[in-house]
Amino acid sequence: MTIWVDADACPAVVRDIICRAAQRTATAAVFVANRALKLPASPHLRSIVVGQGFDVADQEIARQCQAGDLLVSGDIPLAAAVLAKGAAAVNFRGEAYSPDTIEGQLTLRDFMDNLRASGIQSGGPPPFSQADRQHFANRLDQWLAGHPRRGTRD
Structure with a gap:
């Protein structure tokens, strides 16, 4: 089992939570970005630097x-x-993505993209809060507790 992180947009606090959890549980975590990242030295943490371009990191993940x-x-x-x-x-x-809800989320995302393209300002997400940080850490811990470790893949 590996944790894959879309690191280009990942908040630093989330990256730190993932690094600590991966080291604590001996779980492989791979951060994929189009720039070099500073990660703690650990056999469980790895970064992949991809080329510049639209969705290059997403395609690699x-x-x-x-x-x-x-x-x-x-x-x-x-x-x-x-x-x-x-x-x-x-x-x-x-917040977990689910096979049951992902199609609706894709539809809403496309709708919001169309609104923005037509000039309608929709605003962005609220600032990342302490509650968001705690919710992410709790969700990650729950997920890690329910999945066996396979170690780092090459």
């Missing part, structure tokens, strides 16, 4: 993610792709 893995990302299409492979997915606030 979708290619490597397997059934039983966990994706941490705010990207709904990427979540849909890994759910289809049998992986689990949560956003940076700890």
